[in-house]
Amino acid sequence: MESANYGHRKATTTLRIEDQSGTPLPGKEVTVRQMRHKVLFGCAGFESVPLVNGALSGQEKEFAEQHISGMRELFNFITLPFYWGRFEPERGKPNTEQLKKTAAWWKDQNVTLKGHTLCWHTVCAPWLLEMSDEEILAAQLARITRDVSGFAGLIDMWDVVNEAVIMPIFDKYDNGVTRICKREGRIGLVKKAFMAAWDANPIATFLINDFEMSESYDILLEGLLEAGVPIGAIGLQSHMHQGCWSREKTEEILSRYSRFGLPLHFTEINLVSGDIMPRHIVDLNDYKTASWPTTPDGEERQAAEAAAFYRLLFASPLVEAVTYWSFTDGGWLNAPAGLMTKDARKKPVYDALHGLIKGEWWTPEHTLVSGGDGTITVNGFKGDYCAEYDDRKIQFAIG
Numbered sequence: 001m002e003s004a005n006y007g008h009r010k011a012t013t014t015l016r017i018e019d020q021s022g023t024p025l026p027g028k029e030v031t032v033r034q035m036r037h038k039v040l041f042g043c044a045g046f047e048s049v050p051l052v053n054g055a056l057s058g059q060e061k062e063f064a065e066q067h068i069s070g071m072r073e074l075f076n077f078i079t080l081p082f083y084w085g086r087f088e089p090e091r092g093k094p095n096t097e098q099l100k101k102t103a104a105w106w107k108d109q110n111v112t113l114k115g116h117t118l119c120w121h122t123v124c125a126p127w128l129l130e131m132s133d134e135e136i137l138a139a140q141l142a143r144i145t146r147d148v149s150g151f152a153g154l155i156d157m158w159d160v161v162n163e164a165v166i167m168p169i170f171d172k173y174d175n176g177v178t179r180i181c182k183r184e185g186r187i188g189l190v191k192k193a194f195m196a197a198w199d200a201n202p203i204a205t206f207l208i209n210d211f212e213m214s215e216s217y218d219i220l221l222e223g224l225l226e227a228g229v230p231i232g233a234i235g236l237q238s239h240m241h242q243g244c245w246s247r248e249k250t251e252e253i254l255s256r257y258s259r260f261g262l263p264l265h266f267t268e269i270n271l272v273s274g275d276i277m278p279r280h281i282v283d284l285n286d287y288k289t290a291s292w293p294t295t296p297d298g299e300e301r302q303a304a305e306a307a308a309f310y311r312l313l314f315a316s317p318l319v320e321a322v323t324y325w326s327f328t329d330g331g332w333l334n335a336p337a338g339l340m341t342k343d344a345r346k347k348p349v350y351d352a353l354h355g356l357i358k359g360e361w362w363t364p365e366h367t368l369v370s371g372g373d374g375t376i377t378v379n380g381f382k383g384d385y386c387a388e389y390d391d392r393k394i395q396f397a398i399g
Helices: 004-009 046-052 058-074 096-109 127-128 133-150 174-184 184-198 217-228 247-258 296-314 350-360
Strands: 010-016 029-037 042-043 077-081 112-119 157-162 205-208 234-238 264-272 319-324 366-369 373-380 383-389 391-399
Touching: 004 010, 029 296, 042 112, 042 391, 046 058, 046 077, 046 096, 058 217, 058 350, 077 096, 077 319, 096 112, 096 133, 096 319, 112 133, 112 184, 127 133, 127 174, 133 174, 157 174, 157 184, 174 296, 184 205, 184 217, 205 217, 205 264, 217 247, 234 247, 247 264, 247 296, 247 366, 264 296, 296 350, 366 373, 373 391
Parallel strands: 042 077, 042 319, 077 112, 112 157, 157 205, 205 234, 234 264, 264 319
Antiparallel strands: 010 373, 029 366, 029 383, 383 391
């Protein structure tokens, strides 16, 4: 049953039905179809890069095609990888053309794209360590300018800075970004990165993104906003390898970050369908296991938890984007956190989310009859629609 809490996700619009000459047509039957959600429902689409660029063959290609087909069927939003150390492993030789080809392919599918990420201390370009701090900062800002401007029109949404809370105290290994964050401070570096991105594409949406859900992130956000950093949305990671967040924790986080009045993007949702990671693990990256299989009981748990979690997010007015992070099992940490298995079997969680995104939260196709003034009133979930009558097709938006 649809919850009354979803009322803010719906709206009403009026269309005038007319002939080719502009004369209103009363009593005309009009078929209305929803084409796309306003809310961005998506996933990480990293495996689309080798597929689109012809780098896969045989069974690997077959499975990847089925994975991508599953993404297209369910989602309207895809995150592509721009980790600096992999995007530009050799200075001056970025992987621009492959990413542009992939981005253009997704855009042709009417999918919104986000780039992840422009400034991060992990998977950092190794050649930065050969530079002085001043040179690293200049290279970082130049990288932001180059990629944001170069992909404008294809990718107009970016995770600009990733995990700034831990960035200056990160001690797993030396890297260029931690060096300049220590020097500039969190607010200083984030502001310079965001201003470089803003100057490169003023119409884009720029996110700060973090896994840290404590008061440390709140304090950083307050400082950034007071400093005039043009944050377009707040990114909230939710890697739940140690168990799904409780309803109370989820609602508390939603309430706490809603106070900033900015759009909330849940950027990295993971729920495992196998054994839960032990809770004594502090850094999830420290968990090492030879095998982490999905299980039937785990898959049922994952599906139920994902549906409940997505319902809470959809009920929150400021949540504008929801990204499931590992579409396929065996992603980050080799976890069984996907919506599909490696051999392209749709897991129960896929069907559960499909039942919400394209079922309960989707306006069914229906027929309306225009009134005496030639108008119809359409009520439905906010998003893009198509109205058809005779040989005419009208595209319009609700909300």
